[in-house]
Amino acid sequence: QAGVFTYDPGFTSTASCDSTITFIDGEKGELLHRGYPIDQLAEKSHYLEVCYLLLYGELPSAAQLEDFEHRVTNHTMLHEQMQFLFRGFRRDAPPMAIMVGVVGALSAFYHDSTDINDPWQREVASVRMIAKMPTIAAMAYKYTIGQPFVYPRNDIDYASNFLRMCFAVPSEDYEVNPILSRAMDRIFTLHADHEQNASTSTVRLASSSGANPFACIAAGIACLWGPAHGGANQACLEMLREIGTVDRIPEYIARAKDKNDPFRLMGFGHRVYKNFDPRAKVMKQSADEVLDLMGIEDNPTLQVAKELEKQALADPYFADKKLFPNVDFYSGIILEAMGFPTSMFTAIFAVSRTVGWISQWKEMIADPQLKIGRPRQLYAGSALRDYVDIENR
Numbered sequence: 577q578a579g580v581f582t583y584d585p586g587f588t589s590t591a592s593c594d595s596t597i598t599f600i601d602g603e604k605g606e607l608l609h610r611g612y613p614i615d616q617l618a619e620k621s622h623y624l625e626v627c628y629l630l631l632y633g634e635l636p637s638a639a640q641l642e643d644f645e646h647r648v649t650n651h652t653m654l655h656e657q658m659q660f661l662f663r664g665f666r667r668d669a670p671p672m673a674i675m676v677g678v679v680g681a682l683s684a685f686y687h688d689s690t691d692i693n694d695p696w697q698r699e700v701a702s703v704r705m706i707a708k709m710p711t712i713a714a715m716a717y718k719y720t721i722g723q724p725f726v727y728p729r730n731d732i733d734y735a736s737n738f739l740r741m742c743f744a745v746p747s748e749d750y751e752v753n754p755i756l757s758r759a760m761d762r763i764f765t766l767h768a769d770h771e772q773n774a775s776t777s778t779v780r781l782a783s784s785s786g787a788n789p790f791a792c793i794a795a796g797i798a799c800l801w802g803p804a805h806g807g808a809n810q811a812c813l814e815m816l817r818e819i820g821t822v823d824r825i826p827e828y829i830a831r832a833k834d835k836n837d838p839f840r841l842m843g844f845g846h847r848v849y850k851n852f853d854p855r856a857k858v859m860k861q862s863a864d865e866v867l868d869l870m871g872i873e874d875n876p877t878l879q880v881a882k883e884l885e886k887q888a889l890a891d892p893y894f895a896d897k898k899l900f901p902n903v904d905f906y907s908g909i910i911l912e913a914m915g916f917p918t919s920m921f922t923a924i925f926a927v928s929r930t931v932g933w934i935s936q937w938k939e940m941i942a943d944p945q946l947k948i949g950r951p952r953q954l955y956a957g958s959a960l961r962d963y964v965d966i967e968n969r
């Protein structure tokens with residue numbers, strides 16, 4: 577039928593490709609990055625060390641990590657001219673629209689890291705992307721709330737820098753709460769890469785044409801925006817707000833079970849995991865820590881989230897369908913508790929996933945068998961026929 581796509585088995589297609597970066601076992605609920613289980617990385621490592629692992633394949637020595645963190649830290653600023661790109665948007669622009677535009681425009685400012693055939697330029701582009709994404713996301717947030725941009729600092733860690741660029745204001749000192757910084761770093765770590773999800777496959781397909789890395793990452797951001805994918809954390813919070821109060825939860829659970837109702841519980845289920853998403857287990861722990869710190873007494877949305885989780889997990893329907901809270905359910909709760917607007921949730925996901933996109937881009941570009949991704953189709957349209965003049969129609 578129309579729209580049914582098959583892939584030409586003759587080239588490294590994005591439908592199924594060889595990769596050495598991330599392994600998922602959906603039945604077991606297992607996620608490995610270069611062989612290391614995600615729960616160990618989330619507990620014992622931190623985002624920039626996981627970036628190194630994803631990019632280069634091994635955990636770094638102390639000297640290698642120090643050098644990598646120094647390189648990332650010293651690329652966090654944007655070219656000063658780029659701030660005028662932000663000012664071209666309406667103040668009510670979705671941060672994701674700004675992210676797609678500004679990231680694509682990086683290729684107009686950083687010409688010395690767009691030649692994909694030059695290994696050094698590929699390396700510089702990789703580090704620049706990881707370094708600048710938090711700055712771009714924070715600037716998008718500040719612009720949409722009418723506050724001045726806050727420049728990155730070189731003396732604080734990656735997650736704290738992002739929180740500071742988002743929440744600091746020139747008129748007072750700002751100290752990052754270590755619990756929030758740790759939770760932010762965990763959100764970055766847990767969303768870093770996830771095999772061939774829709775946005776990563778988008779980056780691979782775009783890269784296969786030889787487009788510059790900034791343009792390919794902008795394509796990945798655009799795909800991630802969808803509510804069935806990276807937009808799910810935002811869709812989840814909007815659903816919780818729509819439910820509004822704990823007493824309305826059964827009505828929505830009934831709707832999620834009704835085959836005639838297109839409503840789905842946002843933040844539940846997964847294309848691959850038919851067990852608990854291993855990232856969700858760690859994210860749930862962070863959510864509990866952040867909610868303990870920030871309190872939910874004054875936040876009915878968070879009260880609904882906790883009760884919905886409890887009722888859904890106890891409901892045999894969801895267990896039978898293997899529908900569990902996914903990573904987006906808990907990351908949405910944490911970001912809400914931190915004070916981010918839902919419009920920033922997917923932008924934060926994009927910051928984190930940049931290293932996964934870049935790592936898979938590097939892996940694909942290095943493949944000597946690389947050919948342009950060119951999906952084929954099963955044609956189901958009209959058979960051959962001659963043109964009919966308008967007077968005879």
Ligand code: SDX
Pocket residue numbers: 767769770772773774803804805806808832833839840841842843844845846847848897899902903904
């Ligand atoms: C991400 O691919 C990735 O790796 C993505 C991601 C990443 O890190 O990149 O993990 C990030 O995208 C996580 C997923 C975020 N999306 C959401 O939370 C949106 C809500 N979830 C659903 O839209 C849905 O669960 C999908 C799209 C994620 C998966 O849908 P599938 O493939 O249909 O799931 P399934 O085959 O396991 O469904 C089994 C049954 C089906 O019913 P039946 O046909 O058997 O009658 O469960 C139903 C589905 O209709 N179902 C749901 C449901 N998800 C699936 N019913 C109610 N609520 C849901 N959320």
